[in-house]
Amino acid sequence: MAAIFEHLLDSHTSRQWRGLLSALADEFEAQIGRTELRQLMHRVGSRFADARPLPSCNSTAELAEALNAQWRDADWGFVELTDERDHLSIVHYCAPLPAFGESALAWTPAFLEGAYQQWLAALGAQGLAVRQAGEFGDDTAIEFRLARTVL
Structure with a gap:
């Protein structure tokens, strides 16, 4: 399965951007530490x-629909949301993060983390934080969790 996802991600990343994104990521890593890169990507997200506010959402299903409309418009994959007992699970699929290069997968997911944090805070999720809960997988999935912040 990983080969299929890799092919799809590769074919959806424009060739005109591949070299630039990879060189940009390499230079960022040479100049900035990974913690700072995660912070930078979080701010970018x-x-x-x-710049792309969500409409009011009255349910998890409506929220997923609104988020997927944003990602579909940007050609950045899709998201599945699941209400868990102590958190909201946010699983994002098919983000073109590998376009930055394999080593950049340590910090580029913070873009998604920042985007989800901003959208959910704007919808009223005050006192809650979005945190990455897994690595970018062979199935292109990466999980984030919205949960109460620990003081």
Whole structure:
């Protein structure tokens, strides 16, 4: 299955951007530590979401629909939401993060984390934080969780 996803992600990342994104990521890593890169990408994701506000949502299903409309418009994959006992599970599929290169997968998911944080905070999720809960997998899935922040 991983080969199919890899092919789809590769074919959806424009060739004109591949070299630039990879070189950009390499230079970022040479100049900035991974913690700072995660912070930078989180801020970039927040700006992305701030420029694309979501409509009011009255259910998890409506929220998923609104989020998927944003990702579909940007050709950035899709999301599945699941209400768990102590958190909201946010599983994002098919984000073109590998376009930055394999090593950048340590910090590029913070873009999604920042976007989800911004959107959910704007919808009223105050006192809750979105945190990455897994690595970018062979199935292109990466999980985030919205949960109460620990003081």
